[in-house]
Amino acid sequence: MEPCHPTLKKRPPDGADWLHEIKFDGYRAQLHLHGGKATVYSRTGLDWTKEFNPIALAAEALTDHHLVMDGEVTVFGKTGLPDFQALRRELAKRSSPHLTFQAFDLLYLDGYDLRRMPLIERKRVLRDLIGDRGGAIAYVDHLDIHEGDEVYEHACRMGLEGVVSKRKDSPYRSGRQEIWTKTKCTKRAAFPIIAFVEKLGAHPRRIASLYLGRWEGARLVYAGKAQTGYTLAAAREVRERLDPLIIGKSPLSHPINKPKATWIEPRIQAEVEYSGVTDDGLLREPIFKGLQEPRTATKVPAASPVSGRVPRENILQLLPDAVVPSKEELAAYWTRVADRALHFLGGRPLKLVRHVHGTTFYHKGSLPPIPPEVHQLRIEKREGGEGVRLWVDDLAGLLGLVEIGAVELHPWAATVDDIEHADTLIFDLDPGEGIEWEFVVETALRLRELLEAEGFRIWPKLTGGKGVHLMAPLPAKMAHNAVHAYAKRLAQQFASRDPDRYVTSAQLSHRPGKLFLDYLRNGRGTTAVGTYSPRARSGFPVAAPVTWKDIERGMKPDAFTISRPPRRRRGM
Structure with missing residues (x-):
């Protein structure tokens, strides 16, 4: 076939x-x-x-x-x-x-x-x-x-x-x-030129390819060969530009055997486009884009290490910039806030951010051995087949999640006794680059007015990340699809008032300079970071329930941390 x-x-x-x-x-x-x-x-x-x-x-x-x-x-x-x-x-x-x-x-x-x-x-x-x-x-x-x-x-x-x-x-x-x-990833960076191969018989002289290096601290190591991307004019220009830099031996810390190479001092960088880096540090499919005078050495971005014990279905779920507290710090935090946190997290299916063997990721797929204090709920997945979601109802359960490496907890907007119906409407105000926090606050207050006119009682939650969540408890439970459609209509209605500053699309290219009104937190199996959940970020901030007075005075989303948790909200 x-x-x-x-x-x-x-x-x-x-x-x-x-x-x-x-x-x-x-x-x-x-x-x-x-x-x-x-x-x-x-x-x-x-x-x-x-x-x-x-x-x-x-x-x-x-x-x-x-x-x-x-x-x-x-x-x-x-x-x-x-x-x-x-x-x-x-x-x-x-x-x-x-x-x-x-x-x-x-x-x-x-x-x-x-x-x-x-x-x-x-x-x-x-x-x-x-x-x-x-x-x-x-x-x-x-x-x-x-x-x-x-x-x-x-x-x-x-x-x-x-x-x-x-x-x-x-x-x-x-x-x-x-x-x-198929859509292939490409990357672009500058690498020191360590040698060239000359086009045989060419008059005037021109290069056929370049050998590239990369710095590992004070060591210069081989990074690969750029064989394509040269116009005729560029091949001649680069050849003449490199001529004064010719030396008699390899500049690499560990010389390699390249009989056709003409070695040069690594003082000029080539800007190249490449598709990735092999496990031994070589550029994949490097394409020459031009010369660049180096100010500082450019290092190849390293791919995030993934332990073989992390499920492979989590590759797209990795969080390469995550910073996580120790299990001891997490256990101490949950012990301190469990009675408050369980009001928001208890009895709900959870999506987890886990940290296992040096790697942090949104968990998907098979689970490790689960402590008995953590409950398991078997559900029918949206794409078909059966899945398992974890849930807890006491401090012992929270500590059991810490035991399996859980750092962040993202609950469903539904409870385990009725997972097919949502009990909360959620809007995430997520600012793109260039958006001031004052504009986020202004938007939160204006969106509150719209939601209150719809009959909701709204409370705000700082996310511990970049934005704020507006949480609207539903007076009666609704099917997830209905909540999603309703949230989408409200978000688009609100965004239409000022399309130059608001966007309702999650597409990253649409978001710089705009505030993303994220209604996509509503739907079966979709989640938002849980109230009181720590975040896998520097300083270990936590998602915190706050008052509207806190929002009005400009309290930032990372105002609370695991060492400085939020106080109990009145009535909760």
Whole structure:
């Protein structure tokens, strides 16, 4: 079966009709299992079962099925991210335990051709088939987020290759298709030029490629070779510009064997665009963009380390800039505020930000062993299948969450005894770059007027981050979809008064200089940071319930911390 190939786009699509997956850095492959025998084909139809033997052996454990899966063979490098160079090294070995088949589609199962089924249904069946087994065959989960840019920007910050976006209702079609799109991440930085390769026989002289370095403290190490991006004029100009800097030996701290290189003093930097960094520190696909006189050495941004014990479905959920308190500090904080915090957090399904083995992430997927004081609620997930949400109702439960690495708690706007109906309406006022806090305060007061005219009693919550939440308890519980639609209408009605200063789209490119009226906190399974929850930020601020007088006098969102928690609100 010829694979379905995504069309390259500059930006991912938006909307509820699309889902988004990680773009894995590896070899596209198709896994066939018939009569207990597995065959792995390359994207061009070659039989690569021998090369991918550990995957074939793992597939043969599914002996009860006849199937065809579509996916990507990859290896997770030292950073915990998919790494193509690491994959090539593993393939050079006779057999590698590090090869994984990341399965993202199911084309055939037990006599049924599934290609005409909607993608979301094929993925549901695939997930049920593979489960959370891990090992050499893993299910590729997806993000059901309407703003494709939000997923893309996060993927790029994490050092991933990009995202693949797919229409949920699409059948599987071979060849290049618009129903699947891919958006590749690119980065841009300046690196010291350490050598050049000259174009043989060229008159006047010109370069063919540049060797680049990067600084690790006082050490200069090899960063890769930029072979493309040169116009004829640039190739000549760079050659002459580097001529006075030629030296007789490599300037690297640990010399490498490059027989065609002409070494130079690393005093000039090349600005390059690149797609990522391999696990051994080499730039992927560097493209020359111009020369830059260096003021200071530019270091390659390091991808966030990911422990192999952190579930791989959390790759897109990582928080690379997080700063977290110790478990002892968290336990002391919860002991101090539990009676107040449980009024807001108790008896509600929770989404967690966890810190495990040096990595902080929004938790998704399989859970670690759960202390008995923490309750588990089995729910039907929006995308199908069954999931588990944790909840607590006492201090022992809060301390149990600390035990499994939970730092932030994000509760549903619903209780565990009726998860299908919301009891709270939430608006998040999230200021973009250039928005003064005074404008956030002014907006909060104006939005309160609108909501009170709708019959709500509003109370404000400082988020411990950048903004403020307006919390409106619902007089009667409502279905999540109805609350979402109602919040969207109110937000858009309010934003229409001043479209130059307000935005209701989560797309990051729309938000500089504007205040984002985030109504997306409303919906089944969507959450907002919980009242009294610590934040994984410097100083360990907490989300705090405050009075309208506090808002009017300009109290900032990080006014309270785990060492200086908010006082009890009257009546709560």
